[in-house]
Amino acid sequence: MKIGVTGHQQREGIDWRWVRSRIDRYLAGKSIIFGYSSLAAGADQIFADAVLDAGGTLIAVVPMEDYPSQFKDEPLREYSRLLAKAQIVQLRSRKPDEGAFLDAGKWIARNVDCLVTVWDGEDAAGRGGTADIVVYAMALGRQVHHIDPIKRKTADI
Numbered sequence: 001m002k003i004g005v006t007g008h009q010q011r012e013g014i015d016w017r018w019v020r021s022r023i024d025r026y027l028a029g030k031s032i033i034f035g036y037s038s039l040a041a042g043a044d045q046i047f048a049d050a051v052l053d054a055g056g057t058l059i060a061v062v063p064m065e066d067y068p069s070q071f072k073d074e075p076l077r078e079y080s081r082l083l084a085k086a087q088i089v090q091l092r093s094r095k096p097d098e099g100a101f102l103d104a105g106k107w108i109a110r111n112v113d114c115l116v117t118v119w120d121g122e123d124a125a126g127r128g129g130t131a132d133i134v135v136y137a138m139a140l141g142r143q144v145h146h147i148d149p150i151k152r153k154t155a156d157i
Contacts, residue, residue, distance in 0.1 A: 007043025
């Protein structure tokens with residue numbers, strides 16, 4: 001099964017251990033897993049690590065050239081660690097803008113059976129945010145597994 005992720009990088013009130021436990025629970029029922037992630041800080045990196053721990057294959061969808069320049073400190077170290085364990089899909093964008101992130105999210109949504117969303121249910125803060133990708137995936141008819149890290153609820157939508 002091909003499963004992608006979209007979600008918050010950071011947001012006040014998120015217990016990332018709880019998020020990880022819900023991702024683990026969701027992946028536990030799956031047999032062969034291919035996990036698609038842009039490896040952004042937060043939800044993407046947590047999902048990627050969970051895929052690897054579940055014995056799945058990680059597919060890193062790199063949205064732009066020089067993507068590592070978007071990271072600092074621990075998220076950069078985690079990005080590098082995960083990237084070294086992944087098969088890589090390099091998208092063609094040359095500059096870091098919202099369009100590159102939107103393209104990566106849409107690419108993931110088009111290429112998976114199911115999208116895991118770590119999302120508070122609010123509108124996107126900018127173009128290419130989690131809400132945009134959820135709407136796009138649903139329009140494609142993808143299964144969406146919603147993990148709401150604020151209300152601490154999960155649902156298939």
